[in-house]
Amino acid sequence: MTASATSAVRIQEADFDVATELETLQAGRADVGALASFTGCVRGGAGEGDLTALTLEHYPGMTERAIEAMVAEARQRFDVLDARVIHRVGRLEPGARIVLVAVASAHRRDAFQACEFLMDYLKTHAPFWKKETTPAGERWVDARVADDEALARWGIASANATGGEAAVPVEPSVAASDNARHPDSTTIADDASLATLSRANPP
Amino acid sequence: MKLHLKFFASLREALGPGETMEWTSAEAPTAGALRQWLRDRSEAHAQALAPGRAVRVAVDQTMAGDATPLHDGAEVAFFPPVTGG
Numbered sequence: 001m002t003a004s005a006t007s008a009v010r011i012q013e014a015d016f017d018v019a020t021e022l023e024t025l026q027a028g029r030a031d032v033g034a035l036a037s038f039t040g041c042v043r044g045g046a047g048e049g050d051l052t053a054l055t056l057e058h059y060p061g062m063t064e065r066a067i068e069a070m071v072a073e074a075r076q077r078f079d080v081l082d083a084r085v086i087h088r089v090g091r092l093e094p095g096a097r098i099v100l101v102a103v104a105s106a107h108r109r110d111a112f113q114a115c116e117f118l119m120d121y122l123k124t125h126a127p128f129w130k131k132e133t134t135p136a137g138e139r140w141v142d143a144r145v146a147d148d149e150a151l152a153r154w155g156i157a158s159a160n161a162t163g164g165e166a167a168v169p170v171e172p173s174v175a176a177s178d179n180a181r182h183p184d185s186t187t188i189a190d191d192a193s194l195a196t197l198s199r200a201n202p203p
Numbered sequence: 204m205k206l207h208l209k210f211f212a213s214l215r216e217a218l219g220p221g222e223t224m225e226w227t228s229a230e231a232p233t234a235g236a237l238r239q240w241l242r243d244r245s246e247a248h249a250q251a252l253a254p255g256r257a258v259r260v261a262v263d264q265t266m267a268g269d270a271t272p273l274h275d276g277a278e279v280a281f282f283p284p285v286t287g288g
Binding site: 057061066098119 | 209211212213215257259261264265266280282283284285286287288
């Protein structure tokens with residue numbers, strides 16, 4: 001973690017501009033080699049029961065604290081120079097952006113992984129709740145076991161969807177910012193990166 | 204002890220947003236003991252907080268469990284499994 005490192009978590013009703021947020025992460029610094037981001041959108045259309053809107057509720061205060069803690073954990077595990085998490089609340093229609101996770105890092109692998117880690121963590125531990133509106137009425141969205149399983153890949157037991165107590169880390173964080181994992185030589189490291197994708201660890 | 208009780212999502216719809224309340228526990232004051240005690244308040248509470256229902260609890264805005272101790276002035280929130288992202 002560098003002295004200039006900052007993180008920003010925003011919960012808002014308003015839309016956000018992905019390009020602006022990415023530019024902000026990189027602005028004024030030359031140590032960023034990789035910017036990765038994930039944008040989640042309201043999915044409507046075929047097979048989704050004619051969704052007309054999603055309404056998102058959150059726990060003001062706790063939501064921000066929880067995500068700040070997730071960003072801190074991501075910094076422990078990965079080489080994160082800066083990060084943004086923006087999550088919208090209120091009524092959102094199909095096609096609307098819901099969430100942005102963006103990470104600036106020296107190297108792509110840490111940027112990709114930190115983004116995915118933050119999304120897996122957020123989906124199972126940040127206090128948001130989605131309600132679907134369809135022509136048939138409204139219903140609260142059920143939590144998915146698959147989301148708990150996604151977090152478990154990072155060594156964090158999760159039982160959000162299935163009951164039980166809140167998750168506890170089952171192994172200590174791996175050392176952050178290990179440059180040995182990112183030798184500047186290209187070919188061998190890149191082959192090794194690709195090889196990991198074909199192992200049990202899914203992308 | 205004084206507690207700041209909060210409900211969210213489907214629990215908020217069933218039980219209201221919560222309140223600041225006085226609670227005297229017959230046993231060690233924990234989040235689980237409070238959930239059990241709240242069930243006796245009304246039929247709606249009994250259903251929403253029933254043992255088989257997936258209910259999460261946070262104490263002082265941190266994810267907690269049934270065994271988490273409560274202190275005077277604690278903020279205790281009950282809510283269903285989270286579904287953000």
